Amino acid sequence: MNIASFAPLAVVLPILGAALAFLLIRHSRAQRAVSIGVLSLTLLLECVLLASVWDGGTAAVNIGGWLPPWGIVMVVDQFSSLMLVVSSAVSLAVLIYATGQGMADGDQDAPVSIFHPTFLILVAGVSNAFLSGDLFNLYVGFEILLTASYVLMTLGGTGPRIRAGVTYVVVSVVSSVLFLISIAMVYGATGTVNMADLAIKLADLDEGTRTLLHVMLLVAFGIKAAVFPLSFWLPDSYPTAPAPVTAVFAGLLTKVGVYAMVRTETLLFPGDSLNTPLMVAALLTMVVGILGALAQSDIKRLLSFTLVSHIGYMVFGLAMSSVAGLGAAVFYVAHHITIQTSLFLVTGLIERRGGSSSVDRLAGLAKLSPVLAILFFVPAMNLAGIPPFSGFLGKVGLIQAGIELGTPLAYALVIGGVVTSLLTLLAVARVWNRAFWRKPTDAEYPDPVLLAAPKDSDTGSRAGRTNVTLLPRTMVGPTLGLVLLGVSLTVFAGPLFGVADQAAQEMLDRTSYIQAVLGEDAPVPALALKAGGGK
Amino acid sequence: MSVNLTLLIVMGALYACGIYLILERSLTRVLLGLMLLANATNLLILATGGYAGLAPLYDKDTAAQDYADPLPQALILTSIVISFAVTAFMLGIIYRTWVLARQDEIEYDLEDLRVAETPSFDAEDDAEIPAETSEFPLTMLGGDGSSLSDHAVPRDAPEAGASIKAGARKIPAADAAAEEQPGSRNVTPGPEGGVK
Structure with missing residues (x-):
């Protein structure tokens, strides 16, 4: 009995938990216990899965005993299990944060009790997408997480959320339709939707068909991953959602798109046929995204734009299709999930403490709440890539891989990456200077609450209720936990980079994946990569 | 692989109407557009299954190539269920928009407009x-x-x-x-x- 046989539980547990949490909808205390307990259990299981493939290797599970390529298969390898662990850890922190927020505000009423089941379904969808070894099951995973995210996005049903929700739903549905069209075409061309089987059969197609399928899949995933010019919807829809929801969306949803892009590029369509357009897209994503961030005055919108911008780094690493580049991209995805989520959680705390998330109104928070200042400062510097944080290490890895590749476009991307990193520093430093550093009287539109500076009061009025704890421990705790997780990515960067590089090696090699799914004697087609430049 | 021409023409018409409708500002039309797109895609999946055949129930006297391909039909069923969920959700959103604003048109993002105006205002x-x-x-x-x-x-x-x-x-x-x-x-x- 292989430990990897328990992989489907990573999907099943959250779904069962969601059903139970839905039944307990009138008992908020039991509901909280169930959802946090189930998610912790899932995280524990995924840690075991990661440990089982830590030294390499791939394990496949046939659902219902149907043999591939007919049945649905779930594949556990280093990349997917690493993504599972990071995403579940982040989801758990966000869930505790959201629970803390609900308890502090006394939200016992109906719409918020929907949050727990929906959140668990979101986690199940994310796990399903990461584990899927079947293109259609990947689509189902996407749909599970998207449908849950529609509900979370419009939680409460206020005017701005409905408006943002409509944009989000329509864009997501269109990208899903594109994905489904691609699946139909892939099936029409090859007669299979099993990814390992496709890796063999797609190689036999003629060049034109291959390129068409490749481009369609990349466009469908590019919308979900918010790669420029398909990123327009993200800064428009994310900031209006509740803080914990925005945090988990920013951390996970775009990364699932990136994950699917990585699988497309390495497993289904290896080689460097589309590397040049991907690199151009990566450069534009980085630069346009960060220039958008500089124009914003609302912290949530600013962070949404940095999110778009930093997707560019991952696409850059992916587009190099070298072990060094892909390894750095894998590390960067893990780093970015943690950091982006913690920054959005801190922004939620800033909004509670300062009464606004606009840098035109905020001021003097460093004096008012030093803990909050540290919680913001560490991940902000990490995002900008200040040594010795993991953001710096990830960027160095990407830049090294770019220089190793040595083409003019790669150098352009290296320069673009450095400039983007500096502009990110500028963007977060602006937030720091305004929201934390200056005096409240210097603000353009000073907040009356901050001007009065209730120095030692930890309570305030929110949403018509007085005496609400502004920074409850249940909210600061998970935020601190995530910030520490981000720092620990720095401390354990050595082994993590080792695993990332090994995962990249295996993904580019494909033998391990295909043989794990289809059996030891499956023919692995030779890579079309040989003609590519560099290593 | 043989392809049914009628199926393809209907599919093309559905895609064209669907794309036209999702570009409208009225949410109800957008929803209709999304439904047409989903159905057009279902037809596309059906078309990839190849020629029409017998129901895929095992019968020892029938040759393998006489059966219809069952997999596309399974995929279509799944995608119908998914588009059903999305349609129900969109109807909920449209109703909520109507309750809030008494209109079913999508509004501008105020923060977007504010940022766009910042330099000149x-x-x-x-x-x-x-x-x-x-x-x-x-x-x-x-x-x-x-x-x-x-x-x-x-x-x-x-x-x-x-x-x-x-x-x-x-x-x-x-x-x-x-x-x-x-x-x-x-x-x-x-x-x-x-x-x-």
């Missing part, structure tokens, strides 16, 4: 100024003010040197007229706040 300088800024009521400038309206000014501009009695003193008529001409700082500002 200054709250203090460009705030909307009423067209009539004179301290003196127009009736004092001779008549009911019709001769000083935007359109009337170029035709019957007062001759140089003429002046108008305003209270205790006289002001040059040209100045009073220029105040009301298009392009003057005091004409109603454009949509972005500045003077066009």
Whole structure:
């Protein structure tokens, strides 16, 4: 009995938990216990899965005993299990944060009790997408997480959320339709939707068909991953959602798109046929995204734009299709999930403490709440890539891989990456200077609450209720936990980079994946990569 | 692989109508567009299954190639369920929009508009100024003010040197007229706040 046989539980547990949490909808205390307990259990299981493939290797599970390529298969390898662990850890922190927020505000009423089941379904969808070894099951995973995210996005049903929700739903549905069209075409061309089987059969197609399928899949995933010019919807829809929801969306949803892009590029369509357009897209994503961030005055919108911008780094690493580049991209995805989520959680705390998330109104928070200042400062510097944080290490890895590749476009991307990193520093430093550093009287539109500076009061009025704890421990705790997780990515960067590089090696090699799914004697087609430049 | 031409033509028509509809501002039409897109895609999946055949129930006298391909049908069932969920959710959203705003059109993002306007808009300088800024009521400038309206000014501009009695003193008529001409700082500002 292989430990990897328990992989489907990573999907099943959250779904069962969601059903139970839905039944307990009138008992908020039991509901909280169930959802946090189930998610912790899932995280524990995924840690075991990661440990089982830590030294390499791939394990496949046939659902219902149907043999591939007919049945649905779930594949556990280093990349997917690493993504599972990071995403579940982040989801758990966000869930505790959201629970803390609900308890502090006394939200016992109906719409918020929907949050727990929906959140668990979101986690199940994310796990399903990461584990899927079947293109259609990947689509189902996407749909599970998207449908849950529609509900979370419009939680409460206020005017701005409905408006943002409509944009989000329509864009997501269109990208899903594109994905489904691609699946139909892939099936029409090859007669299979099993990814390992496709890796063999797609190689036999003629060049034109291959390129068409490749481009369609990349466009469908590019919308979900918010790669420029398909990123327009993200800064428009994310900031209006509740803080914990925005945090988990920013951390996970775009990364699932990136994950699917990585699988497309390495497993289904290896080689460097589309590397040049991907690199151009990566450069534009980085630069346009960060220039958008500089124009914003609302912290949530600013962070949404940095999110778009930093997707560019991952696409850059992916587009190099070298072990060094892909390894750095894998590390960067893990780093970015943690950091982006913690920054959005801190922004939620800033909004509670300062009464606004606009840098035109905020001021003097460093004096008012030093803990909050540290919680913001560490991940902000990490995002900008200040040594010795993991953001710096990830960027160095990407830049090294770019220089190793040595083409003019790669150098352009290296320069673009450095400039983007500096502009990110500028963007977060602006937030720091305004929201934390200056005096409240210097603000353009000073907040009356901050001007009065209730120095030692930890309570305030929110949403018509007085005496609400502004920074409850249940909210600061998970935020601190995530910030520490981000720092620990720095401390354990050595082994993590080792695993990332090994995962990249295996993904580019494909033998391990295909043989794990289809059996030891499956023919692995030779890579079309040989003609590519560099290593 | 044989392809049913009728199926393809219907699929194309559904895609065309669907894409046209999702570009509308009205949410109900967008929803109809999404439904058409989903159904067109279902037809596409069906078409990839190849020729029509017998129901895929095992019968030992039937050759393998006589069966219809069952997999596309399974995929279509899944995608129908998913589009059903999305349609139900969109209907909920449309109803909520109607309750909130009494319209089913998508609104502009206020924060988007604010950021777009930032460079050219200054709250203090460009705030909307009423067209009539004179301290003196127009009736004092001779008549009911019709001769000083935007359109009337170029035709019957007062001759140089003429002046108008305003209270205790006289002001040059040209100045009073220029105040009301298009392009003057005091004409109603454009949509972005500045003077066009």
